[in-house]
Amino acid sequence: MSAQNITRLPEFSVIKLTGVDAVSFLQGQVSCDVTKLAEQKIMPGCHCNAKGKAWSTFIAVQHDADILLVLTKQSAEVSLAELNKYGVFAKVDITDESENWFIYGSDENLALTENADISIPLADEHFINLSKQELTETISSESWWKTEILSGRAHLYTATSGEYVPQMINMQALDYISFNKGCYMGQEMIARMRYLGKNKRALYIASSDNMESINIGDDVYREVNGNKRSAGKVINVCYADSKTYLQLVLPNDTDLADPIFVNQTTSHSLTLMALPYSLEQS
Secondary structure (H helix, E strand, O other), rough: OOOEEEEEEEEOOOOOOOEEHHHHHHOEEEEHHHHHHHHHEEEEEEOOOOOOEEEEEEEEEEEEEEEEEEEEEHHHHHHHHHHHHHHHOOOOOEEHHHOEEEEEEEEOOOHHOOOEEEEEEEEEEEEEEOOOOOOOOOOOOHHHHHHHHHHOOOOOOOOOOOOOHHHHHOOHHHHOOOOOOOEEEHHHHHHHHHOOOOEEEEEEEEEEEEOOOOOOOOOOEEEEOOOOEEEEEEEEEEEOOEEEEEEEEEOOOOOOOOOOEEEOOOOOOOOEEEEOOOOOOO
């Protein structure tokens, strides 16, 4: 396999659920309809607290008799602890399986080349792959993360875990939420936000020609009456092609032409970009 196609993704982790109650237990914990996972094989979802704020966003995979959740390491720490808190009441074992998988990004389905056991399509020519074997020929993850950020798919980290209801990070647009399933943790708040129109925030993507020094969880600013005031936060950032690419949570009435700044002293504004999906409610 050519090295140009494969990158190591140390930011990600794997949680495994196994046992006769794995499906029914997880169904009551997360935003996606887990009862359909055996048929669909791969399904995105959110794990939220009782107030509907997402601890993690994940991709669920049916793997033999087990369910695997692929998510960031930082958000996995919270989700693993919370799942185990309630899992003691069901016939389910919930474990951190990160040491048993090597996780890679690629622009092709590595499972078709026998270099990965599981390939998860995120977008056209854009995959997360789980492999039992280590692949030695890899390159920097800059290009993979650029594609991921521009896809508008949100991943959560320590600074952002438990901060946003899924609709505030556009998860409804990528089918992370089933509005037809029964009750689950945080379901009441998530449904209220959909049906009562209470959501005032959304995920935006942006770029900068400067290599901005910025971290996940940092504030970004809008100029109001000559003063820069906090307008939202950074939820992801990467550097590629001598540019900075960001995901931001901003008021959902923000116009793409509005100047947004990464700090209160700069005069250089970010360029907000069109999302690759619609936020219109179906």
